[in-house]
Amino acid sequence: MVRVLVTRPEPGASRTARRLEAQGFQPVLLPLTETVTLPVEAGIFPAAAAVAVTSANAVRRAPKELIATLIALPCHAVGKRTAEACRAAGFMSVSVGPGDAEALADAISGELTGKEMVYLCGRLRFPMFEERLAVAGVRVRPVETYDTIELDYSDDAVAARLSGMPVEAVLLYSAKAAPAMMSLAMRPTLRHLFERAEFLALSARIAMALDGIGGQKVRIASQPDEDALLKLLSSPG
Template structure:
């Protein structure tokens, strides 16, 4: 059975594991990052005519009073999973975007030009979304609700997570996880666990963050969503 290492944090890691099992793969969980809520200053809600969310974590970690203050505004979510999280959290009118933050910015910039947008986001994020909107004349108010931190493991901990057996593929969802994984693959005690693995990246940016791993071992999803990422597992090696 093909052993697939899942590096994303919970709760997504367990959800991905269930999908892998349903497709006949053996998931191995080793979260390389975790998310943590950031403190929120009461009264820090900006004037805005709409809300944008490019990560489900941004609403999962948002305090109730912030969601309550923004819930009646039109909410633009980057894709399906984030839209579901927004609705579950309490947003009343949620539009599902194309799945890519840059494409979402292009899609909403016309109607929001010259207006204020509340952007629920993480402290660690790709700047293109805000840059594109600012260029189009949208006043973006970033509200950082969570941070992403790297997890560290001793060699013995990683070997135990992997049952001291090599993995056939590694799923990478973020550049931060890719940056955390790269040095692990070079540790003498762990090198054998990764030497035959394919490294499957959610986007080119994630793949580019893999340092010291041969390009022939890296595959990039055709679009930045989990369906496209898991489809890479079925391609011939």
């Protein structure tokens, strides 16, 4: 049975593990990051015409008081999973984007030119989404609801998680987790656990953070979503 290392934080890691088991793979959980809630005041945004969310964590970590002030606005979610989180939080009108933050910015910029938009987001994020909207004349009000921190493991802890056995594939969901994974894979006492593994990245940006780990071992999902990422496990390298 193919052993697949899941590096995303909970609760997503366990959800991915269930999907892998259903497809006949053996998941091994080693979250390399975790999300923590940031203190956020409810705030009032009388000029806001819409809300954008590019991470499900951003809406899950948002206080209910803040969501209550925004739920009547059109909500633009980056993809299906984030849209589900937005609906669960109470947003009444949620549109599903193309799965990529930059593509979402391009898709919504026309209707929001000259208007203000509230952006529920994390402290750690790529600037392109906000930059593209600003160029299009959209006033973006970022509200940071969570932060992402890197988890540190000792060699013994990693070996225990992997039961001392190599993995054949590593799933990478973020550019913050990628260099952390590279660091683990290069440790002398752990190298043998990853030397035969393929590193499967959710996007090209994440794959770039793996520079130096061996380009022949890195593959990129055709779309920035988990369905496409897991398809790599069943397709030839």
